[in-house]
Amino acid sequence: MLFKIYSSSAGSGKTYTLTREYLKLALKEQNPHNFRFILAITFTNDAANEMKERIVKALQGFAQPETLSDKARQGSDDLLYNIANELGLKESVLRQRARQVFTKIIYNYSDFAVSTIDRFVNKITTAFTQELDIPYNYDVDLDTDKMLETAIDRVLDKVGRENKENISEILVDWAESKAEEGKNWAQIAPELAEFSRDLMNERSYNYLNQLRKLSVEDFQKIKEELLAYKNSLKSQIVAIAGQSIDLMQAQGVAVSDFYQKAKGVGGYFQKLSTGKDLDKPANSYVQQALNNDKWYSKKSHPGIDAIATSLKKDIFHLEQTKNLYTLVSLIVPQVYKMALIHEVESELEELKTENNSIHISDTNKKIAEIISNEPVPFIYERVGEKYDHILIDEFQDTSVLQWQNLLPLVENNLAEQKFNLIVGDAKQAIYRWRGGEMEQLVHLYKNNIEALLKPSLMQENAFDLLRDRYETLSYNHLAAQLKHNFRSTQEVIQFNNSFFRELVEVHQEEYPLLAQIYDQDFEQAVPPQNTKTGGHIEIQFVNKDTYRTDTLEYILVTVSTLLNQGFAKKDIAVLTRSNVNGQEIAVFLKSKGFPVISQTSLLLASDEKVHFIVAFLKLIKNPHDRLLRSEVLYLFYRVVKRVTPDDIINNAIKQLITQPIAEFYEHLNNEGYEISQGTLQQLGVYELVEKLIEIFELFAQQSKLEYLFRFMDLVIEFNLQKNTTLTDFLEYWEDKKEVVSVNTPKDEDAITITTIHKSKGLEYSVVILPFVDWEYTPKRNGTMWVHLPKDEFTFKNSNNYLSASVVSINKKLGQTVVAEQYYSEMEKTFIENFNLLYVAFTRAVDRLYIFSRLDNFTSKNPPKRVNTLLYEYLLFREFWEEGVTNYPIEMGEPKEQKIRPEDEDVYFYIDELVSTDIHKRVKAHKKRWSALPKNEQTQSQPEEEQPTEEQPKEEQIKED
Numbered sequence: 001m002l003f004k005i006y007s008s009s010a011g012s013g014k015t016y017t018l019t020r021e022y023l024k025l026a027l028k029e030q031n032p033h034n035f036r037f038i039l040a041i042t043f044t045n046d047a048a049n050e051m052k053e054r055i056v057k058a059l060q061g062f063a064q065p066e067t068l069s070d071k072a073r074q075g076s077d078d079l080l081y082n083i084a085n086e087l088g089l090k091e092s093v094l095r096q097r098a099r100q101v102f103t104k105i106i107y108n109y110s111d112f113a114v115s116t117i118d119r120f121v122n123k124i125t126t127a128f129t130q131e132l133d134i135p136y137n138y139d140v141d142l143d144t145d146k147m148l149e150t151a152i153d154r155v156l157d158k159v160g161r162e163n164k165e166n167i168s169e170i171l172v173d174w175a176e177s178k179a180e181e182g183k184n185w186a187q188i189a190p191e192l193a194e195f196s197r198d199l200m201n202e203r204s205y206n207y208l209n210q211l212r213k214l215s216v217e218d219f220q221k222i223k224e225e226l227l228a229y230k231n232s233l234k235s236q237i238v239a240i241a242g243q244s245i246d247l248m249q250a251q252g253v254a255v256s257d258f259y260q261k262a263k264g265v266g267g268y269f270q271k272l273s274t275g276k277d278l279d280k281p282a283n284s285y286v287q288q289a290l291n292n293d294k295w296y297s298k299k300s301h302p303g304i305d306a307i308a309t310s311l312k313k314d315i316f317h318l319e320q321t322k323n324l325y326t327l328v329s330l331i332v333p334q335v336y337k338m339a340l341i342h343e344v345e346s347e348l349e350e351l352k353t354e355n356n357s358i359h360i361s362d363t364n365k366k367i368a369e370i371i372s373n374e375p376v377p378f379i380y381e382r383v384g385e386k387y388d389h390i391l392i393d394e395f396q397d398t399s400v401l402q403w404q405n406l407l408p409l410v411e412n413n414l415a416e417q418k419f420n421l422i423v424g425d426a427k428q429a430i431y432r433w434r435g436g437e438m439e440q441l442v443h444l445y446k447n448n449i450e451a452l453l454k455p456s457l458m459q460e461n462a463f464d465l466l467r468d469r470y471e472t473l474s475y476n477h478l479a480a481q482l483k484h485n486f487r488s489t490q491e492v493i494q495f496n497n498s499f500f501r502e503l504v505e506v507h508q509e510e511y512p513l514l515a516q517i518y519d520q521d522f523e524q525a526v527p528p529q530n531t532k533t534g535g536h537i538e539i540q541f542v543n544k545d546t547y548r549t550d551t552l553e554y555i556l557v558t559v560s561t562l563l564n565q566g567f568a569k570k571d572i573a574v575l576t577r578s579n580v581n582g583q584e585i586a587v588f589l590k591s592k593g594f595p596v597i598s599q600t601s602l603l604l605a606s607d608e609k610v611h612f613i614v615a616f617l618k619l620i621k622n623p624h625d626r627l628l629r630s631e632v633l634y635l636f637y638r639v640v641k642r643v644t645p646d647d648i649i650n651n652a653i654k655q656l657i658t659q660p661i662a663e664f665y666e667h668l669n670n671e672g673y674e675i676s677q678g679t680l681q682q683l684g685v686y687e688l689v690e691k692l693i694e695i696f697e698l699f700a701q702q703s704k705l706e707y708l709f710r711f712m713d714l715v716i717e718f719n720l721q722k723n724t725t726l727t728d729f730l731e732y733w734e735d736k737k738e739v740v741s742v743n744t745p746k747d748e749d750a751i752t753i754t755t756i757h758k759s760k761g762l763e764y765s766v767v768i769l770p771f772v773d774w775e776y777t778p779k780r781n782g783t784m785w786v787h788l789p790k791d792e793f794t795f796k797n798s799n800n801y802l803s804a805s806v807v808s809i810n811k812k813l814g815q816t817v818v819a820e821q822y823y824s825e826m827e828k829t830f831i832e833n834f835n836l837l838y839v840a841f842t843r844a845v846d847r848l849y850i851f852s853r854l855d856n857f858t859s860k861n862p863p864k865r866v867n868t869l870l871y872e873y874l875l876f877r878e879f880w881e882e883g884v885t886n887y888p889i890e891m892g893e894p895k896e897q898k899i900r901p902e903d904e905d906v907y908f909y910i911d912e913l914v915s916t917d918i919h920k921r922v923k924a925h926k927k928r929w930s931a932l933p934k935n936e937q938t939q940s941q942p943e944e945e946q947p948t949e950e951q952p953k954e955e956q957i958k959e960d
Contacts, residue, residue, distance in 0.1 A: 001476050001477060001478030002413075002414050002417065002418065002419050002420065002476040002478075003410070003414055003420050003421075003422075003473050003476040003477055003478065004419070004420070004421050004422070004478045004479075004480060005395075005421075005422045005423075005424075005441075005444055005445050005477070005478070005479050005480070006421070006422070006423040006424075006480050006481070006482055007424070007425065007426075007441075007445050007479070007480070007481050007482070007521075008423055008424065008425050008481075008482040009425060009427070009481075009482060009483055009485065009522070009524050009842075010425065010427075010428065010485065010487070010524070010838070010839070010842035010843075011485040011486055011487025011488060011524075011763065011842060012482035012483060012484055012485060012486065012524070013482060013484070013486055014393070014423055014425075014482060015050065015051060015054060016054075017423065017482060018040065018051060018391060018393060018421075018423060019051065019054045019055055019058055020079065020082065020083060021391060021421055022038060022040060022051075022055055022391060023055065023058055023059070023079075023083055024083055024086060024087060025038050025389050025419065026038060026059075026101050027083065027087070027089075027094055027097045027098060027101060028087050030097065032097065032100035032101045032103075032104045033104060034101070035101055035104065035105055035111070035112060035113075036108075036111045036113070036385070037386060037387055037388040037389065038113060038387065038388070038389045038391070039113045039115070039120065039385075039387035039389070039390050039391070040113065040114040040115070040391040040393070041115060041116070041117050041120060041390065041391065041392045041393065041406075042114070042115070042116055042117075042393045042394060043116060043117060043393070043394045043397055043398075044116065045116060046743070047116075047393065047394070047761065048114050048115055048116050048119075051114050051393070052112065052114045055114070056102070056105065056106075058076065058079060059098050059101055059102040059105065060102055061073075061076035061079075061080075062076065062080050062094065062095050062098035062099075062102075063095060063098045063099035063102045064099075065077070065095075080094060080095070113385070113387065117398070117402055117406075118360065118363065121363045121364055121367055121402075121405065122140060122363055123383060124367045124370065124371075124379065124383055125358075125363050125366055125367055127379075127382040127383045127384070128367070128370050128382060131369075131370065132366045132367075132369070132370070134358055134366070135356050137356065138356055138357055138358050139355070139356060139357040139358075139720075140357065140358060140359075140360050140363070141352070141355065141357040141358065141359045141360065142359075142360055143735070144197065144200050144359070144361075146735060147348060147351060147359065148193050148196050148197065148200075148344075148348075149193065150347075150351060151196070151344050151347035151348045151351060152189055152192050152193050152196065152344060152347075153189075154347045154350075155167070155192075155340060155343045155344055155347055156171070156188075156189060158343070159171055159172075166216045166217055166220060167216060167340070167343060169220065170216065170219070170220065170336055170339050170340060171188070171336075171340075173223070173336065174188055174336035175188060177333070177336070191337065192337055192340060192344070195337040195341075195783075195806065196341065196344045198785075198806070199341070199344065199345055199348065199361075200359060200361040201361070201435060202361070202364060202365075202399045202400065202401045202402075202435040203399075203432075203435055203785075204785055205365065205400075205401060206455070206804075207785040207787075207804040207806075208341065210803045210804045211338055211341060211804060212342070214800065214802075215342065216339055216340075216342060216343070218798070218800050219335060219338060219339030220339065221795070221797070221798040221800060222335060222795065222798070222800055222802055223332070223335045223336075223339070225795040225797060225798065225800075226328055226331060226332050226335060226802075227332065229328055229795070230325065230328045230329060230332060233321055233324055233325040233328065234275065234278060234325060236321050237272055237275075237278055237318060237321050237322060237325065238272065238273055238274075238275055240272075240314055240317055240318050240321070241269045241270075241271075241272035241273035241314075241318065242273045243314070244269040244273075244310075244311055244314045245269050245270065245273050247307050247310060247311070248266065248269070248303075248307065248311075251303035251304070251306055251307050252303050253266070253301065253303040253304055253307070254266065255267055255270055257296060257301050257303070257304060258289075258295060258296060258304070259285055259288065259289065259294055259295060259296050259297050260285040260297075263283065263285055264285040264286065264289065265285070265286055265289050265295065265311065265315070268282060268283075268286045268315070269311075269314075272318060272322075278322060278325055278326075279322065279325060279326040279329055279812060280322075281319070281322070281323075281812070281815050282315065282319055286315060289311075289312070289315070290312060290315050290316070293308065295308055319815075322815075323815045323816045323817070324792060324816070324817070326812045326813075326815065326816055327807075327813070327816040327817065327818065330807045330808055330810060330812070330813070331802075331805045331807055333808075334783075334805060334806045334807060334808075335805075337806070338805065338806065364399070364401045364402055364405060365401065367405055368401060368404070368405055371404075371405045371408055371409075372408075372462070372465070376408055376409060376411075376412040377412075379409075387409065387413070388413055388416070388418040389413065389418055389419055389420060389421075390406065390409060390410055390413060390420050390421075391420070391421040391422075391423075392406065392421070392422045392423070392424075393423050393424075394423070394424060395422045395423060395424030395440070395441050395444075396424040396425055396426050396428060396429040396436060396438050396440075396441045397424075397429065397431045397434070397436040398424075398436065398437070398440060398441075399434075399435035399436060399437060400435075400437050400440065401435070402435070403437075403440055404462070404466070407466075407469050407473075408469065410473070411469045411472045411473065414472055414473065414476050415472065422441075422444065424441045425441075426438045426441045426442050426445075426517040427500075427517055427518065427522065427835055427838045428760060428835060428838065428839050429441070429517075429831075429832065429835055430756070430757060430760065430832055430835050430836055430839055431757070432828060432832050438517065438828070438831065438832075438835075439451070439513070440452070442513070442516050442517055444473070445479050446479075446516070447474055447477045447479070449467070449470045449471065449474055452466070452470055453466060453467060453470070455787065481521060483521070483523075483524055483525045484524070484525050484526070484527040484530075485524040485525070485526065485527070485530075485842075486527055486530070487763050487842075487845055488532070488535065488842070488844060488845050488846075489532040489533055489534060489535030489845065489846055489892075490526050490530065490532060490533050490535065491533065491534070491535030491536070491537065491890040491892075492535040492537065492841075492844050492845070492846070492847075492848060492890075493524050493525075493526055494526075495535075495537045495841075495848070495889055495890060496524065496838075496841050496842055497523040497524060498873075498877070499841070499873050500518055500522070500834075500838060501518070501522075501523060502872075502873055502876045502877065503834070503869055503872060503873055503876075504518040505876075506872055506876065507830070510827075511827045511830055511831060512827075513827055513828070513831060514827070514830070514831055514834065517831065532845075532846075534846070534892050534893040535844075535846055535847065535848075535890050535892055536846065536847040536848070536849075536888075536890055536891060536892025537847070537848045537850075537888070537889040537890045538848070538849050538850065538886070538887065538888045538889065539850045539852065539870055539874070539886075539887040539889065540554060540849070540850065540851050540852070540885065540886050540887075541852055541853070541854040541867075541870075541885040541886075542554065542851055542852065542853060542854060542885070543854055543885075544853050544854055544855060547853050548584075548771075551770050551771060551851050552584075552585065552588045552770075554770075554851050555574065555585060555588075555589070555768060555770055555851070556588070556589070556592060558768060558849055559572060559589070559594065559751065559768070562766055562847075565894035566894055567765060567766055568749055569594065569595060569749050569750055569751050570748065570749045570750060570751075570752070571764065571765035571766050572751045572752070572764065572765070572766045572768065573751070573752040573753070573754065573759065573762075573764035573766065573767055573768070573843065574751065574752070574753045574754075574768045574769075574770065575754060575755065575756050575759050575767055575768070575769050575840050575843065576753070576754075576755055576756070576769075576770065576771060577755070577756060577771065577772075577774045577836065578755065578774075579599055579755060581770070581771050582598055582599060582753050582754065582755060583598065583599070583600055585753055585770065586598040586600060586601065586753045589751060589753075594750075594751055595748070595749070595750035595751065596750055596751045596752075596753050597744055597745065597748060597750045597751070597752050597753065597754075598752075598753040598754070599741070599753075599754065599755070599758075602741040602742050602743075602744065603737070603738065603739075603740070603741045604707055604710055604711050604714070604737065604740050604741065604742070605737040605738065607704055607707035607708075607711075608635060608638060608639045609639055609698050609701070609704070609707060609708055610707050610708065610711045611635060611639075612632070612635040612636065612639045612640070612696075612698075613689060613692050613693070613698075613711065614730075614733060615628060615631045615632045615635055616632050616692055617685075617688065617689075617692075617726060617729070617730060618730060619632050620677075620680055620681060620688070620726065621726050621727060621730065623661045623677070624661065626657040626658070629656065629657040629661075629664055630653055630654075630657050633653045633656060633657070633664075633667075634653060636668070636671075636696075637649055639696075639698075640673070640696045640697075640698075641671070661677065662677070665677050673695050673696060674695065675695050679691075680692075684719075684724065685715055685718065685719065685724060685725075685726055685729045686712075686715045686716060686719055688726070689711070689712060689715050690712075693708065693712075706742045706743070706745070707742055710740070710741075710742045714733075714736065714740055715729070718732050752764065756836050756839055756840045759839070759840070759843050760839050762843060763843055763844075763845055764843055764844065764845065765844075765845045765846045765847070766844070766845075766846060766847040766848075766849075767840065767841075767843050767844040767847070767848050767849070768849045768851070769840050769841075769848070769849065769850045769851065770851040771851070771852075771853075772837075772850050772851065772852040772853075772866055772867055772870065773852055773853040773855075773865050773866065773867040774833065774836075774865060774866055775833075775863075775864055775865050775866075776829065776830045776833035776834065776864055776865065776866055776869075777826065777829060777830070777864045778809045778825065778826070778829050781808070782808070782809045783806050783807060783808055783809060784806070784807060784809050784821070784822070784825050785804060785805070785806050785807075786804065786805060786806075786807055786813075786818040786821045786822075787803065787804055787818070787821065788802055788803055788804060788805055788817075788818070789817050790803070792817065809822075809825065833866060834866075834869070836866075837866060837869070846892060847892050850870065852866075852867040852870055853865075853867050854867075854885060855867060855868070857871040874887060
């Protein structure tokens, strides 16, 4: 079979497998140029670089085995033997071919096509600039916020202008509706900006395409007709309820005669007849009458019996009408934003034209037009490359549009009998907000064509074309699994299998897709050669009244204990759901003297050398600013002279900032740094930065040079723009300083603090997971797009059909005609948050510590948060005990102590800090909770394809 799909679990050797498959294709024939016809697609630059490095090293190892260490030689020989066996070639022949391919790749590296999907899409876009009506030398803009802010400002500026009356009217109506609701009309701009993000989101692509058929004038009419429709539905409800009341009175039936009296059927009609509770579903007492004929409590009532059938019909009719009224009520507030989407889009296009750019989100949309209309050979001809084999990594994060742009290329290859490959893990699909669609992988893996052809998984009007393409894939379909976990200890593997298995059993009825993702084959197997034992898993619930402070203390105690047990600081990672939590933990641990690597610490703006250069640039622009002079001098002593200013230096600084600027430069010259204000003012931005680095010998400081290099790269990127003055750069820096960062340094002995999303693909010896209490439902004030039925939303007066709309996510949608779409959104949101736990738990090699909030889990409505899932697991396993907050599932052994240098820090407990010594209670409960039942450890597993060697632990962090 030529279309192979690997379902790869965490730590199962995915990168090893991709490397092996690539090498098989590159070496299967004598032609050393075969690598030119292989396209490997990943989703990040780091992943692409990792795969390139793996492939080149493997080829070099095959070609030059004598250069390898004994351990590396063993791994290389195993891989060579495995590939030779699969290809039916002699090892000597394979080594000869590897030498040739290795040489060709080194000398033709630009033809080595291991790329991110964005880079490949951009390559196609570049080849079709004329057809797509974009500039030949366009730039790709990544700054969504700035573009939207500028576009919306331009739209709002049109209020009151001649020939823009329709826009003015919409905005005025929107402001008035805000005022009537008691809301701040000044929030219009940020609300419109948030909504307009959908223009950049591929998930909204089909919906927005439908709305593009409607003009601002159409939306004005739709708004009026929706309001009239809402009032008409209200009148219908009041009238039907009134008729029911009249019917009751004619039969001598009072409200109190019904079951539960005013809370029952009588009260239901009474409230609706006065226009109350129009958007509330019928309560359980009314439902009992409707479904179980429970009309009265004890004695029968002949009057009720006589009209029960009529009342039942009225209730059914009322609920249908109320549900439609509810949906219309949720749509009306969104019409203003939808009406302006054309104007925002128009302004965005103008901005792109002015800046000679396209936004990164545009590329997939634009080439969709090319891919769907042009024959594949012609596309390859224009691109200048032809790829016979396409290998796609991390497929669970691929958007519908991305996949359907690649699909014709894959289909064409299959028609030519060429091998293609997909690798992914739906359990690690956590980028849905970025367009990733987990269902694609699930249905492709199971070869379920019908499921792939539902509207949410295909472009508009593409049904017939997609069916033909999927049939080609289906004919060549081969599913395989990578199930062995080469990463973690046996205890961690068994805990993860147990945790997700039990919870899937609890929730699969409510969320059917969950059972398809975590199906009967999802559990990971322990490789036969895996001797890793001694894993530690611990769940700690923390009192919600002192939740944040106590959690920080638990982290501190845990880190101190780990260090004293032999773990290095670089072995430990703290993973959080949000950046805010990560920053709080980083500040706390830093205050306790621990070195950390966090998102904030990796920002360019966090480096003092960069800070010094930027401050100096600002001073060159504003030489008379005393605060800037003070800042530059202070940083000069800290960064350049490497001393902390004392009272003498501070007094000298105070005197200098009051003197003429010439005195400032003379002081620097007297300190031994020859610098001229006039010379600096004549230089361009890049030359100026280079000059400052040279004068103050910043490259002589060996620590953190990566920050300086990245800053210089940023200056070069800026210089490629049209405006390149110092003032422009300083504005550019203000926009970029909170987002531009360096890569994580590999060898620094520091605690890693990062988000779960950014930890994906990595591994850590110890994972600490604090604040495990986030919601698994859509965020408050969240919205979703829905398709609307034609009959109910085609308006008679204008004949406009509102085929799609954005609505606030509200449980009331579950009673409307879009209920299926609502429950699908709830299901996918739950699964995405469920997957976040999977990703976090499977990062751990040896130890996993989970700190969560203790809530009232036994209440009638327990919180819809992930800490409830922890409770459900413990309850299912019969571990849960009221009053017990610490649950050590497995008890790890201390690491073998290394000889510690005399000057190395020793970490110890501070008695006042440890309010509750969790480690003493761990020992107390060890016997009770020590292990999972033996019969639930590794069971027989279905046959699978797997790496033939155990993955060597070459470094502390690596990709799955």
